[in-house]
Amino acid sequence: MATKLTEVAAFAGVSLATVRRVLNDQPSIAQETRERVLTALDVLGHERPSKLRGHRAGLVGLVVPDLQNPIFPAFVETVSAGLVKQGLMPVLCTRTADGVSEANYIKLLMDHEVAGIVFIGSSYADAGPEHGRTLKERGIPVVLINPADANDGVRRITVDDASAVDQALEHLRALGHTRIGMLLGPGGHIPSARKLGAFVADWERRAAPDSDPGAWRELVAHTGFSMEDGRTATARPLEAGATALICASDALALGAVRAAYRQGMSIPGDLSVVGFDDSPYMIATDPPLTTVRQPVRAMGAAAVDALKAQIGGHAGPPDETLYEPELIVRASTGVVRSR
Amino acid sequence: MSEATVSRVLNNRPGVAEATREAVLTALDVLGYERPTQLRGERARLIGLVLPELQNPIFPALAEVVGGALAQRGFTPVLCTRTTGGLSEAYYVDMLLDQQVSGVVFCGGHYAEADAPHEHYELLRERGVPVVLFNAAVGHLGFPCVATDDEVASEQSFGHLVSMGHTRLGAVVGPEDHVPSQRRVASLRAQAARSSGAVTVEVAHAQFSMEAGRAAAARLLAKDVTGLVCGSDILALGAIRAVRRAGKDVPADVSVIGFDDSGFMNCTDPPLTTVRQPIEAMGRAAVTLLLNQVEGAAASEEELLFEPELVVRGSTGPLRDGAKGA
Numbered sequence: 001m002a003t004k005l006t007e008v009a010a011f012a013g014v015s016l017a018t019v020r021r022v023l024n025d026q027p028s029i030a031q032e033t034r035e036r037v038l039t040a041l042d043v044l045g046h047e048r049p050s051k052l053r054g055h056r057a058g059l060v061g062l063v064v065p066d067l068q069n070p071i072f073p074a075f076v077e078t079v080s081a082g083l084v085k086q087g088l089m090p091v092l093c094t095r096t097a098d099g100v101s102e103a104n105y106i107k108l109l110m111d112h113e114v115a116g117i118v119f120i121g122s123s124y125a126d127a128g129p130e131h132g133r134t135l136k137e138r139g140i141p142v143v144l145i146n147p148a149d150a151n152d153g154v155r156r157i158t159v160d161d162a163s164a165v166d167q168a169l170e171h172l173r174a175l176g177h178t179r180i181g182m183l184l185g186p187g188g189h190i191p192s193a194r195k196l197g198a199f200v201a202d203w204e205r206r207a208a209p210d211s212d213p214g215a216w217r218e219l220v221a222h223t224g225f226s227m228e229d230g231r232t233a234t235a236r237p238l239e240a241g242a243t244a245l246i247c248a249s250d251a252l253a254l255g256a257v258r259a260a261y262r263q264g265m266s267i268p269g270d271l272s273v274v275g276f277d278d279s280p281y282m283i284a285t286d287p288p289l290t291t292v293r294q295p296v297r298a299m300g301a302a303a304v305d306a307l308k309a310q311i312g313g314h315a316g317p318p319d320e321t322l323y324e325p326e327l328i329v330r331a332s333t334g335v336v337r338s339r
Numbered sequence: 340m341s342e343a344t345v346s347r348v349l350n351n352r353p354g355v356a357e358a359t360r361e362a363v364l365t366a367l368d369v370l371g372y373e374r375p376t377q378l379r380g381e382r383a384r385l386i387g388l389v390l391p392e393l394q395n396p397i398f399p400a401l402a403e404v405v406g407g408a409l410a411q412r413g414f415t416p417v418l419c420t421r422t423t424g425g426l427s428e429a430y431y432v433d434m435l436l437d438q439q440v441s442g443v444v445f446c447g448g449h450y451a452e453a454d455a456p457h458e459h460y461e462l463l464r465e466r467g468v469p470v471v472l473f474n475a476a477v478g479h480l481g482f483p484c485v486a487t488d489d490e491v492a493s494e495q496s497f498g499h500l501v502s503m504g505h506t507r508l509g510a511v512v513g514p515e516d517h518v519p520s521q522r523r524v525a526s527l528r529a530q531a532a533r534s535s536g537a538v539t540v541e542v543a544h545a546q547f548s549m550e551a552g553r554a555a556a557a558r559l560l561a562k563d564v565t566g567l568v569c570g571s572d573i574l575a576l577g578a579i580r581a582v583r584r585a586g587k588d589v590p591a592d593v594s595v596i597g598f599d600d601s602g603f604m605n606c607t608d609p610p611l612t613t614v615r616q617p618i619e620a621m622g623r624a625a626v627t628l629l630l631n632q633v634e635g636a637a638a639s640e641e642e643l644l645f646e647p648e649l650v651v652r653g654s655t656g657p658l659r660d661g662a663k664g665a
Contacts (some may be wrong), residue, residue, distance in 0.1 A: 034590070035350055036346075036350075039346075039350055043349065043367065043372045044372065045372070059385075059438070066403065067399035067400065067402055067403040068399075068400070068403070068602060070396055070399070070464050070602065070603075072399070073394075073396070073398070073399035073402075074393070074394075074398075076393060076418070077392070077393040077394070077420055080418055080420055081420070083432075084419075084426060084434075085426075089417050089418075089434055089435075089438060090417070090418045091411075091415045091416065091418065092388065092402065092406050092415075092416045092417075092418040093406075093415070094402075094403055094406050094407065096447040104410070105410070105415075108413070109415070110417050111355065111384075112383065112384075112385065112415060168631075227603075227606070248571070254603065254606045256605070258606070263473065280396070281395050281396075281549075281573070281576065281603070281607075284549070284576045284579075284580075284607050284608065285603070285606045285607055285608060285611070286606060286608030286609065287606060287608065288608070337506045
């Protein structure tokens with residue numbers, strides 16, 4: 001081995017000590033020196049140590065549930081831009097209708113020896129316990145943006161769902177609404193559960209002491225995340241007499257608007273609707289959508305920083321950082337009409 | 340040859356002539372050294388997917404189709420978006436070459452712009468990397484192309500507006516050197532010419548943003564057009580805003596047609612009449628064309644044309660009696 005190392009050092013034009021430091025992946029080696037040593041290894045026909053093999057790639061997996069909901073491309077765009085500026089290349093993984101599961105993607109990503117993975121609106125728990133364990137065992141840097149389920153022990157960048165609901169409630173109350181309903185994602189979806197938590201807490205603060213503690217249930221519908229899901233689910237809160245709806249995504253809100261139109265209602269005359277995300281072009285919808293905007297750029301940049309830190313071996317605590325959303329008032333909310 | 344040049348080649352740095360690069364690699368081979376792994380010519384099961392942006396919902400929709408079709412065949416897309424203030428296409432191509440990608444799919448980019456730099460496409464060809472392009476490209480690149488038939492799109496828009504009595508049409512299209520826009524304008528003008536002066540077409544160019552669409556549409560409205568044919572849904576949304584800002588109504592005073600039929604265009608105010616690109620079929624065809632080349636089939640230079648369809652919603656209507664037409 002010693003002669004091999006001497007050869008490598010001579011070829012690369014560096015000291016033996018430097019070669020050793022590169023092979024042991026120690027810090028404080030200039031990138032150029034590192035590459036010279038690795039190239040010397042390659043040229044002289046020696047295998048690179050396994051932990052250095054993936055380095056060339058600098059690939060980062062971006063896992064998103066789909067690209068139909070425009071908030072996901074918005075996150076993908078900002079995270080990609082941040083990664084590329086750091087010399088990392090994003091590889092895109094969407095769980096498509098054709099049934100390429102997230103589990104499969106994680107296998108593909110690991111085959112490509114990615115430097116890290118950013119999960120957007122999903123989480124590696126979806127990949128099944130086996131792949132989740134492999135990710136952890138290999139120590140692959142992971143950051144979650146708005147994870148779909150609980151993930152203690154992983155770095156999370158999350159929009160403050162409770163604050164979003166509080167802002168929407170305050171806005172609607174100021175317009176005179178008292179019967180406010182909600183359209184949420186499926187049960188078990190953490191961002192939806194958090195929104196519901198804020199809604200119920202608000203309900204309980206206002207409820208008369210002797211009232212039915214579960215009376216809010218008829219005003220809340222859980223459904224999928226497509227516009228059609230939103231349209232169907234709107235029936236339940238409307239039957240319960242809701243004059244306003246807070247929705248867990250803009251797509252759900254657009255579905256609620258269609259359901260109301262279909263029943264001959266006007267918006268916001270008969271029903272006020274608040275979306276969530278503020279995805280692109282919600283200003284051009286009928287009516288322009290009042291919605292709670294996620295700070296996509298700030299969250300995307302934070303995710304890239306957190307991933308970069310982990311890749312560099314400087315991972316901070318695996319905390320959750322909450323980002324404050326903001327209410328954007330357009331034309332889908334208005335003063336309650338006495339019914 | 341200098342040591343520095345050899346080092347540049349071994350580290351796969353740009354700025355080395357292809358002939359020089361070959362000479363160094365041959366020397367390595369002859370002297371019995373192994374090539375660095377990066378230069379062994381083994382390609383990764385990665386495909387570059389180059390998109391201008393992800394704001395316009397047509398691009399994420401394309402990315403989803405292409406990504407899904409690639410994944411089914413065991414390939415993963417490397418995402419390259421030229422975001423605002425972002426990096427050049429040439430830079431991305433360098434990075435993709437570093438990654439040893441097996442091929443590249445371009446969905447919009449410099450290949451469609453006559454005045455943009457095209458050297459990086461030449462580089463891909465020299466390295467023998469298979470490439471497929473989406474929608475019309477400048478003439479001389481010689482890559483296979485999967486395109487919406489711009490002529491059919493123009494005929495559908497023209498026919499729809501004229502059948503409702505519109506005779507003064509305006510086209511809000513992309514920049515002047517944008518090839519698909521050139522094709523659509525040429526087709527609109529050819530049809531106007533066939534009408535022997537009964538129908539006129541005014542043209543305004545714009546960057547592909549809602550704001551630019553609004554400004555371009557405002558210029559056309561000053562010429563009293565009553566039907567606007569737009570180069571993308573986003574341009575059409577801008578055009579609708581321009582009509583309203585001029586104190587007029589869509590579609591009572593001015594009809595507006597988009598192009599793409601991207602997501603949620605049935606929820607706009609008014610719901611947008613638009614020409615739908617068959618992106619599902621196009622995306623799958625592009626992946627098939629590309630992976631056939633990756634697996635050794637000869638590269639063709641042909642352009643596969645896909646027929647779009649006109650989706651009529653609420654932003655077009657008959658010319659109002661007494662409206663300022665021809």
